[in-house]
Amino acid sequence: MDQLTSLAGGFGDVLTPMNLLWVVVGAFLGTAVGVMPGLGSAMAVALLLPMTFTLDPLAALIMFSGIYFGGLFGDSTAGILMNTPGNSTAIATTFEGHAMARGGRAPQALATSAIGAFTGSILATVLVVFFAPTMADLATRFGPGEYFALALFAFVAISTVVSESPLRGVAALVFGLALALVGTDQSTGTARFTFDVPALFDGISIVVITVAVLAVGEVLHVAGRHGRSGGTELIPSRGRPWLSGREFRRALPAWLRGAGIGIPFGIIPAGGAEVPTFLSYTTEKQLDRRKEEPEFGTGAIEGVAGPEAAGNATAGSAMGALLALGLPTSATAALLLATFQQYGMQPGPLLFERNGEIVWALLAALFLAAIVLLVLNLPFAPLWAKLLMLPQSYLYAGITVFASLGVYATGASQTDLVLMCALGLLAFVMRRNDVPLAPVLIAVILGPLAEYSLRDAMSNSGNDPLTLVSSPITIGLYSLLALGVAWTVYRRLRPAVPATLAEAREQEDADATEGADSRS
């Protein structure tokens, strides 16, 4: 129990009035930048980095850990309220979160999201405290073959739930893959689809794509429906603004499952926190289908709880990978790495020995940050929900302004703004034609991971395809995938059930109702 003693020492260092103030400042700033579309915690840390020269290392790291978690607490707020998620990590939360808000349950959705983020953060940090070195060893079991298997698994698992029409889903997926191809090819340095525009050499930033497709697209969609009856009006929340005991009991397992899915992803550099949030969403949706009355699509609390916990759990265990391996698995972690280096510390196997005191204080600060953020965000939930009482035109105009500010602030590039408008317009056209938007983002996130890991695996092994199935991890993932696909095919081909998917669904629903009837 050395860890507990060290952690207690860490709390001792952090629990001074000054350091507590830095935790609160960081948590507040992080939430603020998280709420705004386009701005994220990486941005906030980058801009504050030069100002922390005058701070002592501990104060700077404490503040940054508050920002780090804060960004993930705040990012789902705009998504839930207005269907305009602030960052790609909040996309999965938005589906059911906004549906809940439309059903007048915005405060409950916000509270579920805040508690989910808290659960994920705390559980992941506990694991980092006790198992950071073991987690680091797990990361060394991964190579390009494993990453490719993971990407493929995520592709299939996620695509099966986010798209209703296979053809439109595939179209959106292809569009996303095309967007992801823009930029300099990592392996050869060849420019792809850049049209000799230097601003496109590094590709189109995921921030620009998320904000354009989801936020700008949503604004145009709402504007396009203005004055018509179509149910785009935001519904002010009603009823008690707190979670009922029943809601809490339903969300609790989803929070834990989400954290369980998120934690392993923080350790490996495989596409950041988006993949686990989508996987958690997929899991919850599948579980929901087995219920007597599936709620997904109409605001299921599990669909908010799971992804949000997964996102923060990933962030928490990413901190473990950073401390134990020096491996930054997210943009914000990369900046924290820079912060460590600025103070002459090098995260990695020797950090715990050389700078043990500061590491344990940082871990203690992560716990405190999660608690402060929960305390900060829970009371704010009903307050944020009051935003919906503003006239829609002001609200969405505000979103547009903040989205443009956020996109411009990220790279100070006018090209990004032009791209944002163009992609937003495209997203609007897609929505009008019932093309789903989620596959676009999934392709943008997973496409490059799949491509580069496959190419690395091939080129590093002398083009031996067996590399792809040479470890227990890859074999396990592919078996799981094959089983899943076989099960889906079996269910659709079952002779008793009509051939088309829609009818099959109706049949299932009917079964469920019958079941319910016979029981009552």
Added chain:
Amino acid sequence: MIGDRGLLGAGIGLTLAVTTGFFAVQDARGGDGDAQARSALTMIAPAAAGGGYDLAAREYQQAVRGDGIVGNVQVVNVPGAGGTIGLGQLVRFEGDATTLMVTGAAMVGGVEMGGGSARLTDVTPIARLADDYEVIAVPTDSPWATLDDFVADWQEDPTIPIGGGSAGSVDHLVSGQLAAAAGIDPADLHYTPHAGGGELTLSLLSEASGTVPVGVSGYNDFRDLIDGGRLRALAVVAPERLDGVDAPTVAEEGYAGVDLVNWRGVVAPPGISDAERAELLAITEEMFGTDSWGQAIERNRWDDSFTGPDEFADFIAGEEVRTRGLLTDLGIL
């Protein structure tokens, strides 16, 4: 209810303030063109925050600010395309003597690989500041104990993959130099780019198949893993052995042609007067003498390589030719 509204208003106000704050920083540059470099200086870091250029820019900023050499220094990040977006912007600031940009070896490669129309020879060189040395390393359990062991196997099988940073980076060019020195055609080199030092070290340490068995990167990326006994340095690409690394130089091992270093320097926009150039050089020289810069060099394990404008200009011109040749040999150009 009124209390709620007030709080909500405060929240919106705060968010607005934060955003405008971001803008103030982003747009710190420009405006008062007549201002003197001594009162307000802008440093362009042609990369995102957290990278090598950014670090150098911020260390420079810290040194001149802390010692009161310049009244107000801002660092502006202009990321993209191997630093060439920043270079393009610097060229457009023609005649602005209050702006400096950090540059380095990677930008030479970026320009050659087609990043925009601006070249490093279009801007005004001020000074070369510091160098980072490259290290060739393998996992501790690797069968290769020396560089010669590795090269012997490599000559047998040139498809052994070598890991490093992005395509066209100094890591890549050094690998090409080593191939040439070992009698392997650089065009046959199997080089696997990685997004960062962390990814590269993980690939080296990973036991999974399809990962790289040998890596080339800056000493900083490998330092702790070498100290911690998980990586073994086969050789350092430096004129002399490095303090604290138990590895010979490549020249000692008989590969004298391998000599690229990851240098950093500062350049100013084109079209500034000689007096303005002398002023920027004076600021940089004073900065160079500060304790905080000395500590920065020590902390980041840089090697101080200060040279003035004329020598620096010749050096850049020479590196351009060399880099172009290497990229051609590697089959990238």
